[in-house]
Amino acid sequence: MLIKHNPNGIDRPFASEITPREVFESRRHFIHQMALGTIAGGALMEMATREAFAQSATAQKLSAKANAAYVVVDKPTAYKDATSYNNFYEFGTDKGDPVKYADTLKTQPWTVSIEGEINKPQVLDLDGLRKLAPLEERIYRLRCVEGWSMVIPWIGYSLAELIKKVEPNGNAKYIELISLADKRQMPGLGSPVLDWPYVEGLRLDEARHPLTFLTLGMYGEVLPKQNGAPVRVVVPWKYGFKSAKSIVRIRFTRDQPKTAWNLAAPSEYGFYSNVNPGVDHPRWSQASERRIGEDSFFARKRKTLMFNGYAEVASLYTGMDLQKFF
Secondary structure, three states, X not given: OOOEEOOXXXXXXXXXXXXXXXXXXXXXXXXXXXXXXXXXXXXXXXXXXXXXXXXXXXXXXXXXXXXXXXXOOOOOOOHHHHOOOOOOHHHOOOOOHHHHHHHHOOOOOOEEEEEEOXXXXXXXXXXXXXXXXXXXXXXXXXXXXXXXXXXXXXXXEEHHHHHHHHOEOOXXXXXXXXXXXXXXXXXXXXXXXXXXOOEEEEEHHHHHOOOOEEEEEEOOEEOOHHHOOXXXXXXXXXXXXXXXXXXXXXXXXXXXXXXXXHHHOOOXXXXXXXXXXXXXXXXXXXXXXXXXXXXXXXXXXEEOOHHHHOHHHHHHHOOOOOOOOO
16 A cells, blocks of 8 residues: 655555445455344344444435545544444434434435525526536544544535625625434433534634535535434634534525524634634544544654644634634
8 A cells, every 4th residue: 555644744645445336235244144143133233223223224326526626544444333323412422322313314305595685596406406517525523622623525616606606795794504304303402401503603704615515415425314414514723613514504694693502602612613722622632633543552642733734724714813713
């Protein structure tokens, strides 16, 4: 295997190092067969069934052209890790809850209402969203505020393409991203941990930045339910909770949106939530991170990079005190 090294000491693998879907499915089949024929069958059967819950084995492929301008040097996270270790509180607060319970989410039919301070409000279904702009694959780092990270190949297009289509008027300063909140499909909505629906927001110039990605798939397939199907955004220089999942409304507003985590704990989750190793969470450091899939006893934590390594967004915050506007 050829490996390139960058100044941060991070290795760059070939894209083929992402665990292929068929390999993951073969593993699942092996576990299933073992479960049928061994004394430990009960536990293994439970494991096989749990892994199969949220994503069908016949997940729809989603073709997209790889965009060489958005390939990071880090080794991509294995598919099985990216789809089984998730924060998606609408399905429970444990990392394993989304893959266990998100099978109840109905992603067809699905519409996204685009409204507010725009000249062309509209409602788009999934077909309309997929045809709005050419789909491309980008490999982004994802950094969670909890101190762990992943590297994921997403499929979609710049959110700027959609923004251009709806023509924001002169009053539009922010966008508000609103997720589905349906108790019939989302058992976690019984939890008082947040005020539902889940709401996130961006300044309009942040939303227009080419890195901000309207995402419809990952690893060459439509988004798994536990990862925010059927449509989410990915904002790679911000902590993961800014990348709203299962979006049903996008509102353009004059005023800064009241976001879910900022309302729940404003001293811990600021509106901007840029990855910033110099601003600790009140209860833990943000200076380093644990890369999912590198969990061996001897694995070292990685140094967290300002803006998660996406230095090209720094100009968005020129003159801002990023200690105050965290």
